[in-house]
Amino acid sequence: MVAYTTAPGDVETGLEERMVVLVEKKSSAGRIFKASLALLVVALLLGGLLFAWYWSGRQELMTQSGEKEALIKNDTSEKTDHHSMLRQISSKAKAAIHLEGNCDEDCESSKGELQWRNDQGQAFAQGGFRLLKNQIVIPKTGLYFVYSQASFRVSCSDGDEEGAGKRHTPLSHRIWRYSDSLGRSASLMNAVRSACQNTAQEGSYRDGQGWYNAIYLGAVFQLNRGDRLWTETNQLSELETEDGKTFFGVFAL
Structure with a gap:
């Protein structure tokens, strides 16, 4: 104011x-x-x-x-397991093949062989790939990603000699290649793993019913048209083939 x-x-x-x-x-x-x-x-x-x-x-x-x-x-x-991831990648490739393993009663014998199928589960073939006499035939020369997985469940019982023998037999899985340019067969990839290990490892467990583990192989190679690829796996009687646990495939890059 x-x-x-x-x-x-x-x-x-x-x-x-x-x-x-x-x-x-x-x-x-x-x-x-x-x-x-x-x-x-x-x-x-x-x-x-x-x-x-x-x-x-x-x-x-x-x-x-x-x-x-x-x-x-x-x-x-x-x-995510290799099977699903590689199945998705290979399905988008122009040339690809994905096979699922099958092992019948013959696998129990020493002359047994792991059979690859392109007509079961998620198996398919496109872009010129063929499955001939259990071998993958390469359609043309180029870069390819080759992969395979073999899954095993080995009984590790200490009470019988058979179980003891399996503990000392390593698991092995190999991919072979035959090329006319080489004139002979050559090993592309190979992995060996001991069964019934005492220490727990990633991807393996012992649940009282056996020891489970999977051998995975995968790498890029320069392959020629007409090259043939196949696998060699031991202990087929211990191999697990259901639900896509064992597979073999190639896709072009």
Whole structure:
């Protein structure tokens, strides 16, 4: 508010001719208003800083959560079996063949042989690939990814000599190649693994019914038209072929 007061008159001009001067007095209400405004601005600044701090922490938490979900997804995808992954990749290739293993009663004998089938399960052949006399025939010269898996379940009983003998017989799986350019057979890939191991390994377990493990092979090769590929596997009586556990395939790159 503004208040007014009169100043004393000039003595020389007389009481009748006194000049009135208005003097403005500033009220304390103005100072209170300014102080309140300043406090409001400070409060708004502090509120903004607190909100920014909260939002930054929330974003970091969401980022960490997203990273954890991504890691979980990556970990899950890495555990996807070779059979499903390679089946999807090869199905998109222009030239590919995927075979599933079959081992009948003949596998119990020493003359038994693992038979590859292109007419069961998820097996297929396209782009000129052929299955001839249990061998894959390459349709044309180029780069190819060759792969195979053999799954075993070996009885590890300590009570009989047969079980003891199997413990000391390593499991093996090999892919062979014959090429006219070489004029002979050559081993493309080979893996050997001990059965009935005492220490647990990834992809194997002992559940009282046997020791399970799978041998996987896979690599890229330059192959020629007419080359033939086949496999060689021991301990066929211990081989598991159901549900696509044993397979063999090639696809063009």
